[in-house]
Amino acid sequence: MNDNSDATTGSYRLDDQVGFILRRANQRHLALFARDIPDLTPTQFAALAKLCELGQASQNALGRATAMDAATIKGVIDRLRKRGLVAARRDADDARRVHLSATDQGQQLYAALLPRAREISKETLAPLAPREAAVFLQLLEKLAGE
Amino acid sequence: MNDNSDATTGSYRLDDQVGFILRRANQRHLALFARDIPDLTPTQFAALAKLCELGQASQNALGRATAMDAATIKGVIDRLRKRGLVAARRDADDARRVHLSATDQGQQLYAALLPRAREISKETLAPLAPREAAVFLQLLEKLAGE
DNA sequence: CAGGAATTGTTCGTGTACTAACAGAAGTTG
DNA sequence: CAACTTCTGTTAGTACACGAACAATTCCTG
Numbered sequence: 001m002n003d004n005s006d007a008t009t010g011s012y013r014l015d016d017q018v019g020f021i022l023r024r025a026n027q028r029h030l031a032l033f034a035r036d037i038p039d040l041t042p043t044q045f046a047a048l049a050k051l052c053e054l055g056q057a058s059q060n061a062l063g064r065a066t067a068m069d070a071a072t073i074k075g076v077i078d079r080l081r082k083r084g085l086v087a088a089r090r091d092a093d094d095a096r097r098v099h100l101s102a103t104d105q106g107q108q109l110y111a112a113l114l115p116r117a118r119e120i121s122k123e124t125l126a127p128l129a130p131r132e133a134a135v136f137l138q139l140l141e142k143l144a145g146e
Numbered sequence: 147m148n149d150n151s152d153a154t155t156g157s158y159r160l161d162d163q164v165g166f167i168l169r170r171a172n173q174r175h176l177a178l179f180a181r182d183i184p185d186l187t188p189t190q191f192a193a194l195a196k197l198c199e200l201g202q203a204s205q206n207a208l209g210r211a212t213a214m215d216a217a218t219i220k221g222v223i224d225r226l227r228k229r230g231l232v233a234a235r236r237d238a239d240d241a242r243r244v245h246l247s248a249t250d251q252g253q254q255l256y257a258a259l260l261p262r263a264r265e266i267s268k269e270t271l272a273p274l275a276p277r278e279a280a281v282f283l284q285l286l287e288k289l290a291g292e
Numbered sequence: 293c294a295g296g297a298a299t300t301g302t303t304c305g306t307g308t309a310c311t312a313a314c315a316g317a318a319g320t321t322g
Numbered sequence: 323c324a325a326c327t328t329c330t331g332t333t334a335g336t337a338c339a340c341g342a343a344c345a346a347t348t349c350c351t352g
Binding site for chain 2: 299302
């Protein structure tokens with residue numbers, strides 16, 4: 001009767017909606033990231049990290065691997081290239097593709113930032129007890145889909 | 147030993163990091179919102195909803211209530227005003243403040259969109275069982291902080 | 293009351309994020 | 323092989339999101 005979680009009957013409070021809280025949680029994480037790794041944005045770090053994991057990738061493929069669309073990954077890669085962290089060359093087999101790889105400098109930076117990246121994940125989850133954090137991650141993963 | 151959740155020792159996989167999954171979950175929600183309510187962005191809806199909840203507010207106060215900084219809320223309010231959903235006037239008591247309120251049109255739109263907004267929250271949580279959703283929301287709230 | 297501090301709103305610059313439209317290359321099929 | 327389709331990357335436009343700097347106003351405190 002008094003169930004606010006009902007999708008059609010209960011009252012609607014913005015502060016209780018998943019989307020709104022999700023946005024705030026994301027904001028908190030972004031703030032932690034910016035504080036601990038000021039020289040790279042989370043998105044840039046994600047692209048660099050994934051590229052280091054994969055070794056190499058085409059631009060759009062890297063975008064898919066990091067959940068960025070073609071337009072977004074382009075800007076991110078442009079900035080990483082301008083800073084000499086990522087190298088790009090035209091693919092020999094497929095003239096459409098841009099072949100990407102992390103430069104030595106990019107790999108070194110990635111390695112150097114790894115401890116801080118781990119810290120950020122830890123700090124982000126700090127409000128939760130270890131058990132809670134594990135449960136949360138599992139449910140969040142489900143929610144993210146794909 | 148083989149614990150990937152350890153913040154200083156384990157291996158680092160981008161796909162397992164809170165921040166990355168949080169971003170993907172947010173993306174999924176944004177896509178659902180855009181599909182079900184194409185005429186308003188989630189942020190615009192949040193501002194309108196909060197303003198309807200509160201009745202009235204100054205611009206920065208509304209920003210705080212919706213987790214937007216001064217620069218962001220300004221743009222959002224500008225767009226809502228341009229569409230006649232929100233009215234603004236200089237505050238009589240405090241010449242700095244912009245007094246905001248939802249217009250009749252704004253309130254009607256808000257009321258009309260409410261069922262869809264509820265649906266979006268429901269759809270967002272759809273990958274989770276009801277029990278899981280409840281747990282998730284609680285943990286997410288903790289994570290968002292403040 | 294005077295002068296410093298805090299608040300309110302604005303502007304600028306940078307960086308995601310997505311849609312839509314496009315060109316060129318590669319793959320598929322009749 | 324020619325037409326169609328798909329895939330790759332690019333560009334333009336809109337909308338958050340935040341830091342930094344700023345002017346005007348109000349508050350606070352000596």
